[in-house]
Amino acid sequence: MKVVKFGGSSLADAGQLKKVKNIIDLDEDRRVVVVSAPGKRHSEDEKVTDLLIALGTSIQMHQMDESVYKKIIDRFQSMTEELDLSFHVAEQVKDKIDEAIELVKDGSEHALDALKACGEDGSAHILSAYLQKAGSDASYVNPKEAGILVRDQPGGALVLEESFEKLYSLRHRNEILVIPGFFGYTSEGELVTFSRGGSDITGSIVAAGLKADLYENFTDVDSVYCVNPMFVDQPKQLTSLTYREMRELSYAGFSVFHDEALIPAFKEKIPVCIKNTNNPAAPGTMIVADLPERESHVVGIASDDGFLNLYVSKYLMNREIGFGRRLLQILEDEEVSFEHAPSGIDDMSVVIREHHLPPEKEEKVVRRIKEELEVDTVLIEREMAMIMIVGEGMNQTIGIASRAAAAFREAEVNIEMINQGSSEVSMMFGVKSAGLGKAVQSLYRTFFE
Amino acid sequence: MKVVKFGGSSLADAGQLKKVKNIIDLDEDRRVVVVSAPGKRHSEDEKVTDLLIALGTSIQMHQMDESVYKKIIDRFQSMTEELDLSFHVAEQVKDKIDEAIELVKDGSEHALDALKACGEDGSAHILSAYLQKAGSDASYVNPKEAGILVRDQPGGALVLEESFEKLYSLRHRNEILVIPGFFGYTSEGELVTFSRGGSDITGSIVAAGLKADLYENFTDVDSVYCVNPMFVDQPKQLTSLTYREMRELSYAGFSVFHDEALIPAFKEKIPVCIKNTNNPAAPGTMIVADLPERESHVVGIASDDGFLNLYVSKYLMNREIGFGRRLLQILEDEEVSFEHAPSGIDDMSVVIREHHLPPEKEEKVVRRIKEELEVDTVLIEREMAMIMIVGEGMNQTIGIASRAAAAFREAEVNIEMINQGSSEVSMMFGVKSAGLGKAVQSLYRTFFE
Incomplete structure (x- = not known):
């Protein structure tokens, strides 16, 4: 049925x-x-x-x-x-x-x-x-x-x-x-x-x-694309994806539909097929819970614009138990949801969608951080874009990070941020919005051509 | 005086x-x-x-x-x-x-x-x-x-x-x-x-x-080395460093002394010189607040062993405001200090020094995360090592990430984690302890030879 x-x-x-x-x-x-x-x-x-x-x-x-x-x-x-x-x-x-x-x-x-x-x-x-x-x-x-x-x-x-x-x-x-x-x-x-x-x-x-x-x-559309067609003409189509890959890809919002809609189906492990009414003979994209291992580990490139980076530094931050938690608590109090929070020794960057921190909230958040956390620096850098390369098992493959980083260099786009947890599904890069298109195109050439 | x-x-x-x-x-x-x-x-x-x-x-x-x-x-x-x-x-x-x-x-x-x-x-x-x-x-x-x-x-x-x-x-x-x-x-x-x-x-x-x-x-010793001499024979000596670079380098603990000892001097912006009693004519290493820009942006490689990765995943974690904060709160309650917390869409890795989460605490922390955050997965991976490449202004230089990632690939060491905030001082890589020496040697060849 x-x-x-x-x-x-x-x-x-x-x-x-x-x-x-x-x-x-x-x-x-x-x-x-x-x-x-x-x-x-x-x-x-x-x-x-x-x-x-x-x-x-x-x-x-x-x-x-x-x-x-x-x-x-x-x-x-x-x-x-x-x-x-x-x-x-x-x-x-x-x-x-x-x-x-x-x-x-x-x-x-x-x-x-x-x-x-x-x-x-x-x-x-x-x-x-x-x-x-x-x-x-x-x-x-x-x-x-x-x-x-x-x-x-x-x-x-x-x-x-x-x-x-x-x-x-x-x-x-x-x-x-x-x-x-x-x-x-x-x-x-x-x-x-x-x-x-x-x-x-x-x-x-x-x-x-x-x-x-x-x-x-x-x-x-015949299928889910591996990259936003705004940046790449006629990109490769994906024949199969896992739920997790789909979720990471649709995070950036270029996909055919919002992944959250699929959650009830995913929870029941029901396979989902994206097909084209105007070309029903095309195989479409199957989205399933698990897939046998594939040859290429990178299945797609997600990218989105409109982020900001909230940068906080404090000398010896690293020795303060609870610093990161208190910073996130302030954001939570002010109802600012965030995406990632990569940290250095004495600094922390929090990636936030720009519309989650409008100027009227920004002033208060910055003030609270300054006053309550007694930090040395709080900077907000707007016009940031995030690029995610996605694929199950990807992070266990030697050389993916290296190929990705080389693609940024070839595009002459500086990587402002990298965030890769030990999740096997994605690797995130932050760049200035101006470099987004060039970087995505270079990554596409690297992994799909 | x-x-x-x-x-x-x-x-x-x-x-x-x-x-x-x-x-x-x-x-x-x-x-x-x-x-x-x-x-x-x-x-x-x-x-x-x-x-x-x-x-x-x-x-x-x-x-x-x-x-x-x-x-x-x-x-x-x-x-x-x-x-x-x-x-x-x-x-x-x-x-x-x-x-x-x-x-x-x-x-x-x-x-x-x-x-x-x-x-x-x-x-x-x-x-x-x-x-x-x-x-x-x-x-x-x-x-x-x-x-x-x-x-x-x-x-x-x-x-x-x-x-x-x-x-x-x-x-x-x-x-x-x-x-x-x-x-x-x-x-x-x-x-x-x-x-x-x-x-x-x-x-x-x-x-x-x-x-x-x-x-x-x-x-x-004549000076601060740019890399742990345990891994590289007669490594390059550093003639000058900024406080921030010193701090990142000594984070990993191979440096001549614990950087925290220097804080009172740093706070007064007093230049510090590391010298050798047995060879006082050697110039030593000057550590100062600011330095004019240098040719090479990477000044050192810090590395340390004995970390674990606490990996937590939960489908739709990203939509839960406060998830990251609550995870860090549990660690804070249990007095477990952490180093970094890179995150994916639906997962978060927390890098902790192994001695901060001994087995007797581990059981309780894992149980609390499972019960209070209702996560899908909690995994603890021990025997992790962290490698940090350090240098002021480094992260603004196109190609550093790419050269670093290529060094890991050449060493055939998989990067389990990358954490680079928009701090300009360091870029962190997590690897399995077994690959530490090979990776550090390869990075040294890449940036210092």
Whole structure:
């Protein structure tokens, strides 16, 4: 039994929905389908979810934007018409949107979530109707019926453990189930959405609950790339990855989806396959718990910009038991999360995402460090970038560090920081943002060409 | 005005004392002399301080070891005889030893410290008498008279701030002052010793208090080596170093003395010169606050064995605010000091000196980490060694990391850990102890040959 999830571009219009139907038809194990809201049809297009949010905001400001409303209704209408579905389907979608609009007008607490969820819900209604019309035994299944129970936190729902057992009972249904992604219900029956990109979360939860043999995630790329395509043209595609590698790679944010969405599936050790709706014959990328040893140990290069380095030095810091702990405590008190904290003898660098330490917090954090830790120096260096080379077993391989360091030298980019614990999965380098592209390209040449 | 300190081997016998006198005579700025207890005359010899400790212990066990007592008295006696000093000098030294023995017999609290201090005190009496006999204007100055006031903590005295002002007044005395190292007095007048190697502490305190132009530390090596001579035969000698470089180099413990002894001098920005009593014409090593930029950025390789790596991994650790802090808190609670803590996305390595986490503590620490942090893995890997390449401005130089990593590869030693903050002074590598020698040799070839 496979759980299949389709992303927004796979559901952008009637043409895409036909591809989706073909994919479902090709494999009778594809029995549970999770869908996103219709995405962009072309690069200048708007996503339905964005339109719904704009609409909701306009209503909250008591100036409902009728043009946005019309765009949304038209998107669904044109799809149902092109697919030659009964007008009831478009009506049904429209009714739900109108209902949510009324809730927003009333100012009820969960109204915006209900409106935002109409995109996915519409996709699910249309797809199930389309499958039925083509003769498949298919049903729309609302997340409430499916059993996706969440903790009440509008816009950032957290799934409750009991959901998984409830979902498992869906296995008994002998038909294709189409479930809208992105939202669940509280025990009081309120609709609450997950964080943005939440359809992936639903897909992963459903795959975990159903104990699927495979969770297929259909996107618009053939596979996960080994490097950010912003820096390297047509980079190597990855055919297989471990969960840990995937997690390190998506840390930097260039990957197809946020890895946290996959956690429920990972926890149940369900293999995940990233595939392309527009090229379903391509093998895609398999993400699994363990892999047999490979020839090359470096599988990918993750990189991200927008970090800062908080540098603290104090003569004889090393002799002060608790210094590092107290520095991290100050950051914790001020709710500044950090990424890494490499240290010298008498100094410590703390790598922080820039948005976690905005200027208004910076002043206080720096003052507290100066006063409470009586340090010699506190410096904040912004515009830093982090580059991570990723691969299971990598750090046990003689020469990887040497090849990586040589790549930086060839690129004439200075390594400001190196952080390699005894984890076998990654090695991190900090550079100035200006050198990021050059360094990544040089690393790519070193490890992949 | 220079403060000159002579180590144990420089005072081991009459021949050495003659060299010391010549060194003092050579430079009229050498006006304050701090001395250690007589050290070894040859490799099988015993240090007087070790003999005094053995004697004290035997007395405490009510079995005073007369043979040890005799050895001590003979050491001083033969020196005074060879130097042709009045028999009163040896008498005076013997009287003080006998006095301390009585105190130990009485079981008084500070008695052992008083006995241990007799080595340095004897050296100072003999040297001052010898200088006087040769016609110099010289005086023995007891630390109480000099004003070295300490906090009462037998065997681990801490100097009090007020000492420095008192010491400054010694500048007015127009003669050579000979001060025994290793001990000071509490405000109640009790003699308390510094930690082992405490003559260096006295020298540094005296240099700081007197605001000396130079603090000369005479040992039995020509200079500080750039690498542990255990691994490299006749390594390059360092002519100049900054305080920070010295501190990083002595971290690993192969250097001539413990860098902490130098702190009082460093704080007053007093230049320190390491010189050889047996070859005073050699330039020695100057240690200063700042240096003009040098051609090579790597000045030394520090290395040490006997570390362990505490490796902790937890899926999604990175999302838990406070994880790193809580891990360090557990170590702090259990009084385990750590050296470095490089981290990956979901794991953290903590480098600890093995003796700081003995097996009896290990069990508790591991259990607490498992229970309180709910981690996936806790591993302790012993027999680790740390290698540090040291040099001001080093980390701003493109290619140093690359050359270092290549050296490890050539030595076929895997780098288990790398820790480089944005400090400009050092870069740390963790390797398995078995690979330490090979790696250090390869780094030496890379940076110094």
